[in-house]
Amino acid sequence: MRIGVITFPGSLDDVDAARAVRLAGAEPVALWHADDDLAGVEAVVLPGGFSYGDYLRAGAIAARAPMMRTVVDRARQGLPVLGICNGFQVLCEAGLLPGALTRNSHLHFRNRDQGLLVERADTAWTSSYEQGQTIVVPVKNGEGRYVGSDADLDALEGEGRVVVRYVGGNPNGSSRDIAGVTSADGRVVGLMPHPEHAVEDLTGPSVDGLGFFTSVLQGVLSA
């Protein structure tokens, strides 16, 4: 299986995302923001970083890249898309996921190993997990506070679209401890924590993050 990893100017964790894809058993394909051809990939990862230096709003400029127009079109037809950190911000700015990510409540960048409760184990990116499972992956962001109006958040929760929630402390003041959400069809997932940094014992706090990448592989293989 070929999984695309998009590099925008200022993407930082693209190499890490590609490594995670490889360790999961798939073939990473480097995609460039200024192109608009997905090169036949069967899923796409939007990596972390500071695309366009977070200028204007985090993810706002990248969301308008040529490649994103293709991603938005294909995602609406069911292409699995994972947005990590800045990638999540891009997905929200592109309208593929609801809500917005704002400055952390404590106003600092924060990097720590974070507990997450997996609430949905049936999306394209989380089927390797058990519902209710707790995993530990790094979180690192300055603008990771997930917000939405109460009505919208109620609706989101009512539809069961919260994929992962912070446990053991909320690192950025996100509403209702929400760490990641999914599209209505469960094909697009965005989260602030970094599963690609928890794929090797040597370099991560766990290997709990690998499941995101094996999930999409299994999903496509079994489809």
Add this chain to the structure above:
Amino acid sequence: MTVDTVSHAAQTPDEPQPWAELGLREDEYARIREILGRRPTTAELAMYSVMWSEHCSYKSSKVHLRTFGDLPRSEALLVGMGENAGVVDVGDGYAVTFKVESHNHPSYIEPYQGAATGVGGIVRDILTMGARPVAVMDSLRFGRADAPDTARVLPGVVAGVGGYGNCLGLPNIGGELLFDDCYAGNPLVNALCVGVMRHEDVRLAKAEGVGNKVVLFGARTGGDGIGGVSVLASETFDAAGPAKRPAVQVGDPFTEKLLIEACLEIFAADLVTGIQDLGGAGLSCATSELAAAGSGGMHVDLDTVPLRDSTLTAAEILMSESQERMCAIVEPAKVEQFLAVCAKWDVLATVIGEVTDGTRLTVDWHGEQIVDVPPRTVALDGPVYHRPMARPADLDALQAAVPPVESTDLRADWLAVVGSPDGADKSWVTEQYDRYVQGNTVLAQPEDAGVVRIDEDTHRGIALALDGNARFARLDPYTGAQLNLSEAYRNVAVSGAVPLAVTNCLNFGSPEEPEVMWQFAEAVRGLADGCRALGLPVTGGNVSLYNQTGDVPINPTPVIGVLGVHDDVRTRVSGGWKTAGETLVLLGETRPEFGGSAWASVVHGHLGGLPPQLDLDAERALGELLADLAADELVSSAHDLSDGGLAQALSESALRYGVGATVSVRGDATAALFSESVARAVVTTSDPATVLAAARGRGVPATELGTTGGDALVVEGLVELPLAELRTTWSTTLPALFDTPEATVGAVPTGAVPTS
């Protein structure tokens, strides 16, 4: 305004020039006139003034630094001092380049931008060598932690180091954070960057090949940082002086990230013959250094330099320290491809001149020649001073004031040391740094050394530590510098790495004070002797002088960096106890040594006596033992003993994963717990007999201390500290000092945020 051209300067020898305002001395100005055979033009005067500043010319330190060049040649050293950064062979065809640089004065004036551009500058130095930057570290000093100004400076510096490094995608893998009154008006911000390349990819900063083009690329040139090196870095702060904010540069890490990627693509395609970054002294420095290191001739047309501010004068353009700029020498046939790579990364690139035959650097502006100088005289032949030196008058009294030797309350002292700002948990700072990006960070803070994997297939890696105990250096700068080397060496060894090379950032007061100059010379002599004893080369370094407020210099602060190699990072040893029931072994010998110790400072407010006795043979033996133990996977954790002695090391090891221990100590309890004797580490093992035998084999004294387990640290018959209490003491200090109230999460009105 008419342009001060070369011919105009020749015709108007008596025109008064502001050499003093630019930081030049009268004899220096006279020497410039002598070199040129006329008065310098305004632009030439600007170039000489910045390049002959202390910061760029090392005019006070040069005569001492030559000592490092006398060290025996190391086979590991591929590129030595004099280039942007030294390059070391780390095996398998890999080369590593690393360097520390200060950005002290800018960080005091504008903490965020000062610290951020400090990181940016050192990263460009590493990039310039042809390497991909792979990690950063920071060594920070501030005034007393509860001083009001520390609350202004520290949060900004930390946010600046983090903001820039995080946005570049460089993991921060360690460093130091220490407090002392002597830094109240002069914090230290020393940033390290390390980069990796293949041997054949090393690039040098020289302009060769007549007709080759000089390409300026990166950010536009603006009015920021004009005279930063001559005005800021060489001047002490005066409360009554004018605001110097405009002399601090403003950083844009996004542009630097693009610059990094563009450069690496340019290197890979072999598109440059020479490259130099623009840092202190900007274009003046880059053009004169490139030309001086090459055949000598270069012509630049200043009108082609892309500007952020069209009102800048020629001299200002030459002096500007606008960040995120590089200068490359490119063969004409490769210019098109070079520009195409830059365009791909949205990096502005402009041909501003070319390499010429002859030995002059000439610059035109509005069609007239405003600079015509021999580049060597600007870049290399700056003034050199043999400054007067004098042993500090108070040193005898200071060394005679021996510290107390006995604790009256071990438990209270323990908590005081561990809860002091120097001893406390640094998470408040380090959580603001991305340690994971690039996915190769094997160890990072709070580990003794940062460890980075450089090859995913062979598992080869490097280890780095930075140490700079200034109390020791104040008591005895010769020994103090060696003790810092000793500690950094030990910290690298604790991870299981083999130490390979040394860098340094020497932070001192004003060189015009004979006592400061003596401290500097002693520290350099000490470091050179220490490196000789350990068989390590000095790969380069940085000197920061004029660190003082008014008449009071900072404590001499030689920050020493040691680089080590892991043949296989999978056998690295980390700190912190993970399992109960393991045996604790103390390696090394403990003597009652409290001069300059954390215990004497925190508990008694005392600084005096002599620092711990240096023993580099013992340090080397300990290092070799630790490497053996790691390779044979005989130990499950290791932690060095330094500031705060055994008490601090046990506390940090226990609190890391919440596993306590019961230990017993022999002899004098105060020395056992708080002495800072060198060449010591504490390890955990499930096979104490083999560890003790290995220690005997290396001639390292080793003692079984006790066993891990439980939820307290118990020193039998002396102290019992529940981990919960210890953790509260240790972890609340910095948040209590520097946390600001959290922003309240207000209700978001429906419709304010896009939903789908």
